[in-house]
Amino acid sequence: MALMGQMMSEPLLISSIIKHAARHYGGTEIVSRRTEGDLHRYTYRDCELRSRKLAQAIAALGVQSGDRVGTLAWNGYRHLEIYYGVSGSGAVCHTVNPRLFPEQVAYIINHAEDQYVFFDATFLPLVEGVAAHCPGVKGWVMMSDRSHMPAQAKVPLLCYEDLIDAQDGNYTWPQFDENTASSLCYTSGTTGNPKGALYSHRSTVLHSYASALPDALGCSARDVILPVVPMFHVNAWGLPYSVPLVGAKLVLPGAKLDGASVYELFEKEKVTFSAGVPTVWLGLLQHVQANNLKFSTFNRTVIGGSAAPPAMIRALKALGVETIHAWGMTEMSPLGTSCRLLARHEELPEAEQQKIQEKQGRVIYGVDMKIVDGDGNELPWDGKAFGDLHVRGPWVIEHYYRNDASPLVDGWFPTGDVATIDPDGYMQITDRSKDVIKSGGEWISSIDIENVAAAHPAVHMAACISCYHPKWDERPLLVVMKKPGAEVTREELLKYFEGKVAKWWIPDDVAFVTEIPLTATGKMQKLKLREQFKDYRLPAA
Known part of the structure; x- marks a missing residue:
């Protein structure tokens, strides 16, 4: 016994x-920008x-x-x-x-x-x-x-x-x-x-403990934390749980999430740490760069919801802000991974460090993960093999509310993401399983294509979707929203990809739009884009 x-x-x-x-x-203070318009403190x-x-x-x-x-x-x-x-x-x-x-x-x-x-x-x-x-x-x-x-x-x-x-x-x-x-x-x-x-209550308290850890979100009583998410x-x-758990000052931004309002709160309340989706940081960076501003206390941010473009990570670093990539989902409370460098990475050249920081990171204690092929066989952690990402842990869903059918496969939750995991355990999302482009039997990562396009100085936002091709089944189409007043041609953009991705990954065409639809959580709505371009004929098709 x-x-x-x-x-x-x-x-x-x-x-x-x-x-x-x-x-x-x-x-310790909690500061809120109220819908009434004023700042409330208690x-x-x-x-x-x-x-x-x-x-x-x-x-x-x-x-x-x-x-x-x-x-x-x-x-x-x-x-x-x-x-x-x-x-x-x-x-x-x-x-x-x-x-x-x-x-x-x-x-x-x-x-x-x-x-x-x-x-x-x-x-x-x-x-x-x-x-x-x-x-x-x-x-x-x-x-x-x-x-x-x-x-x-x-x-x-x-x-x-x-x-x-x-x-x-x-x-x-x-x-x-x-x-x-x-x-x-x-x-x-x-x-x-x-x-x-x-x-x-158990799953939430455990998640709060784990997410506050130094190599997760790294919250401390010495921080001033503003969740934009x-x-x-x-x-x-x-x-809202991990900040009180460590006793940090909490700043709540209310409804005003534009670059100028967020920057003003950052400076006024001496914010050190924040968290949000890439679209929010896009607005903040534009405000800071357009007005030649700096951050006086803000030194790190967690970006999740969708991958932060490498150009954004570089722009934040130039302003003295460390980007911590994180990944998770509603079904995971949501945190699964966080991307911080290991001690031995500190010696690497900056470009190699950035390559690691572009990944979604390593699991935080409490979560386990694996990648599997179409038959459910586990794939190696070599940074090359990519497959369906499965997770499990004490704050991962077992059933959906009021639904008896369990989504689990052999006790693991299938996330719907396609990923690689390298020998150090750094996971990188290459796509949502429904967004991956299958060209001639080979997979193309829409996220990689978007990251290259987003680094072009004329591009405000870019989405890559698949289009029907009679020979290759699917080929990538790049949908681009230009920065206000910026000009770039289809040919210039396609040339920009040369040497940055495999030749056969380069999109077949570019479509310029005035707006890219976003979901209610600020992610690009590719479902709508695919619907909008469902009858689009690629030049080579």
Whole structure:
């Protein structure tokens, strides 16, 4: 019989994170740009008290353990209070992406069976549009004080600050099983309806611990951290948990995510570390370069959601900012890998270091990964073989919410990404399995093509998609959005690829567009582009 350890059995609960921050970093600031337009400041101690009041308030509304409470909100202090007040009480915090189509928003709220939905003032028109299609929602709570409530609304509204003010905060965080559901996030639904990933308190606390590690996101109490990645996008990659866990100052940017607004907050609040998708950094870099600015404290950023173009990594480095590539998915809470150099890489020439930093990186403790061929056989970690990427770990999904069929294959989750893994364990995504271009039986990485194009000085954004070819089956078409006022021809762009990729990888044609469609999470929407160019005839075809 096994000899059992004799240590305390304390459940890993989300409430313990905010309790720890309030008790040990109580005076540390949380700064938020509000929808009201001003900057709001308070501390972890204030946040924990108001989270307890919120837990009392939702109990008074009849919310019980396991009930889902929805949010349609930006990154701000009230949203943070909902993260802790709802989950900490035993209910489920369900962040809804307000950038989705109204039909999808209604579908997600109904599928989750949200009892109440909390929303920022910005989203009042959205709420008025979807409320009639969400009969199960008992009440809509506007995240505002009484003076900012609308005089008239098409939907009966509750006022957030009224709910908080009615409570005394004399509330003790309940203890319960750490496997209890804590929060619910839906995939961005690039194929079919969005699917729900239901996280537990245990999976969230473990993910928060691991993501704060030095070679993961590297969060510390000495940092000032501004998540640009929205709190409605996989819980802002876990930062609303890992930042209080280490006691760092937290800066929440609200709705203003343009380059000028983000730069102003970075400088004013002495931000050291941030996280977001490449499209956000594109806007920030343009603002900084156009106005000949520098960063005084900002020294590292995590980029995920899609691969950061090498030109972006170089531009940030020139401004003294280290880019940490990270990779994950909604189904992984989301963090799987982080790209930091090993000690022996410090001696390498800069160009070789950059080559490593362009990869998605090594797994963080808790996640395991492998690549497999079409028959499920594991492929070698030689940096050349590429196959379907599979993962497993304590914060990786086992089932989708309200769906009995498990997506797992032999206990591993198939990510839908195609990747290589080198002998040092650095993984590099070469494509989504649905985006890879199969030309004459050989695979071409659309990401590599896009990275080369994005480095051209006239290119603002580039997407590579496959087009039908009678001989080769598929060939790459490059879709380009030029920088304002910049000029470049098809011939110049195709010539630019020479010597940078294999000759047969060079796109067959270039199509110039005024806009490249983005998903609700800021990724390029290749599904729409493929639809738009489905009848496109390549010159050589």
